[in-house]
Amino acid sequence: xxxxxxxxxxxxxxxxxxxxxxxxxxxxxxxxxxxxxxxxxxxxxxxxxxxxxxxxxxxxxxxxxxxxxxxxxxxxxxxxxxxxxxxxxxxxxxxxxxxxxxxxxxxxxxxxxxxxxxxxxxxxxxxxxxxxxxxxxxxxxxxxxxxxxxxxxxxxxxxxxxxxxxxxxxxxxxxxxxxxxxxxxxxxxxxxxxxxxxxxxxxxxxxxxxxxxxxxxxxxxxxxxxxxxxxxxxxxxxxxxxxxxxxxxxxxxxxxxxxxxxxxxxxxxxxx
Amino acid sequence: xxxxxxxxxxxxxxxxxxxxxxxxxxxxxxxxxxxxxxxxxxxxxxxxxxxxxxxxxxxxxxxxxxxxxxxxxxxxxxxxxxxxxxxxxxxxxxxxxxxxxxxxxxxxxxxxx
Numbered sequence: 381x382x383x384x385x386x387x388x389x390x391x392x393x394x395x396x397x398x399x400x401x402x403x404x405x406x407x408x409x410x411x412x413x414x415x416x417x418x419x420x421x422x423x424x425x426x427x428x429x430x431x432x433x434x435x436x437x438x439x440x441x442x443x444x445x446x447x448x449x450x451x452x453x454x455x456x457x458x459x460x461x462x463x464x465x466x467x468x469x470x471x472x473x474x475x476x477x478x479x480x481x482x483x484x485x486x487x488x489x490x491x492x493x494x495x496x497x498x499x500x501x502x503x504x505x506x507x508x509x510x511x512x513x514x515x516x517x518x519x520x521x522x523x524x525x526x527x528x529x530x531x532x533x534x535x536x537x538x539x540x541x542x543x544x545x546x547x548x549x550x551x552x553x554x555x556x557x558x559x560x561x562x563x564x565x566x567x568x569x570x571x572x573x574x575x576x577x578x579x580x581x582x583x584x585x586x587x588x589x590x591x592x593x594x595x596x597x598x599x600x601x602x603x604x605x606x607x608x609x610x611x612x613x614x615x616x617x618x619x620x621x622x623x624x625x626x627x628x629x630x631x632x633x634x635x636x637x638x639x640x641x642x643x644x645x646x647x648x649x650x651x652x
Numbered sequence: 653x654x655x656x657x658x659x660x661x662x663x664x665x666x667x668x669x670x671x672x673x674x675x676x677x678x679x680x681x682x683x684x685x686x687x688x689x690x691x692x693x694x695x696x697x698x699x700x701x702x703x704x705x706x707x708x709x710x711x712x713x714x715x716x717x718x719x720x721x722x723x724x725x726x727x728x729x730x731x732x733x734x735x736x737x738x739x740x741x742x743x744x745x746x747x748x749x750x751x752x753x754x755x756x757x758x759x760x761x762x763x764x765x
Contacts, residue, residue: 441673441762447661447683448757530654561654564690590690622740625748 393526396539399514403507403524451565454533458540458568466548466652471567473591474575475584476557479601481509483575483634484552488516490644496549500539502531502556509554519543530561533568550647559588570652577602578611585620592620597628599643604633655691658757659699663709665759670708675764678712682761686719688754693718721754 397403446452462469472480481501488497499520501509510522521543523535536553545551553569555562574595576584579602585592592598598620600613613631620627630646632639662683670678685691693716704710723734727746740747 437765438679439673439675439764441669441675441764443665443669443759443761445665445669445759446757447658447665447759449665450661528657530657532657560690564654565657590688622747 394528394535394538395522395524395526396535396542397507397510397522397524398542399507399510399520399522403522448564448566451533454537455566455568458533458536459570460568461540462551462568462570463652465545467545467551468549468650468652469551469553469567469569471553471555471562471569471572472575473555473559473562473572473595474557474577475559475580478557478575478577478580479634480554480557480575481512483599483601483632484554485512485516486634486637486640487552487643487647488513488518490640491550491647494648496546498543498545498549498551500531500536500543500551500553502535502554504528504556519545525556529556529558530565531555531567532565536567548652550650559584559591563588563591563594570650571596573597573599575599575601576616578606578609578613580611582610582612582616583619585616585623589623592623592627595624595627597630597646600629600631601634603631603638604636655695655699656702658691659696659703662700662714662759663703663707666712666762667708669759669762670764673762673764675762677765678709678762679765680713680715680763681709681759682715682717682763684717684719684756684758684760686721686751686754686756688721688751689757691757717760719753719756722752723749723754724752726750 497518501522513520725741726748728744730743
């Protein structure tokens with residue numbers, strides 16, 4: 381069984397596509413393999429299943445292995461690659477609709493070639509976000525996770541091979557819109573950025589503490605809408621600081637441009 | 653549902669360990685899962701029933717140890733049990749904490765034949 385979409389195919393439905401390429405068929409034919417899952421191609425046979433050796437032969441094997449160890453190892457490999465190439469990789473996470481893609485579009489415009497930029501877009505389905513980024517003129521690949529709720533280090537490894545980001549560039553990784561699952565999966569990023577918007581509840585940090593615990597920066601977006609909503613900025617910050625006292629905040633409106641200078645200056649100061 | 657990815661990793665690691673140990677079958681897998689690890693226990697139990705299909709762990713029993721949190725205050729080194737994800741140090745009021753326990757996501761052992 382395929383672990384992500386639950387279909388009966390052994391291969392993974394994750395697709396990594398550049399704008400202009402077809403990503404329509406559910407063919408599992410992107411060359412991305414997950415041979416570790418259920419392939420039994422390692423010479424392991426099942427003949428042992430029917431020996432019934434009896435309880436007396438039971439042995440306890442101490443494993444003490446981190447379940448996320450494999451992902452963490454791949455993330456470290458990605459991180460090493462980024463460091464060697466001088467690439468600053470940033471993992472952007474938020475609920476769906478907080479304005480991550482608009483923020484990226486405006487960020488790319490503002491950076492205006494001061495740094496090379498490349499983007500990995502993560503969504504369950506569609507090329508929509510990659511097409512929006514493609515129109516800004518920077519290299520982008522779309523990772524469609526199928527039914528998966530987060531990006532993982534293996535997906536980033538594959539996406540980076542396809543994307544081939546320039547040395548010394550900033551690589552934005554827009555994670556699947558989800559404030560829960562992405563927080564557990566390191567990608568090899570230098571910093572984690574959580575985006576919330578004032579049209580959401582100001583108790584988001586309290587509701588989704590794991591995400592805010594792991595983040596380095598919290599962007600509060602859509603500040604232009606603050607007069608029309610009940611969002612209490614100080615309250616949101618206070619909740620978030622209780623969970624993660626080191627969290628930095630940047631308040632901005634990607635749409636109006638207010639606060640964008642602080643964000644751009646923060647980006648330009650980053651070095652791999 | 654990141655629990656399905658976690659469950660798949662558990663089955664993957666346990667299968668490899670069982671092969672490495674020349675095990676005929678795996679009767680039990682013991683896991684340490686912290687209550688602060690971001691895992692929903694019910695979802696993980698369900699995901700494991702899906703993830704073991706067509707693997708050597710199809711009939712394996714999974715024992716999940718819930719590890720309750722323990723925090724250290726980074727200001728005064730007091731050890732205490734936090735209430736939820738927040739809280740401040742009961743001794744000095746500081747809120748820079750480190751989880752000593754409660755974030756485990758670990759395969760502890762296998763019981764094999």
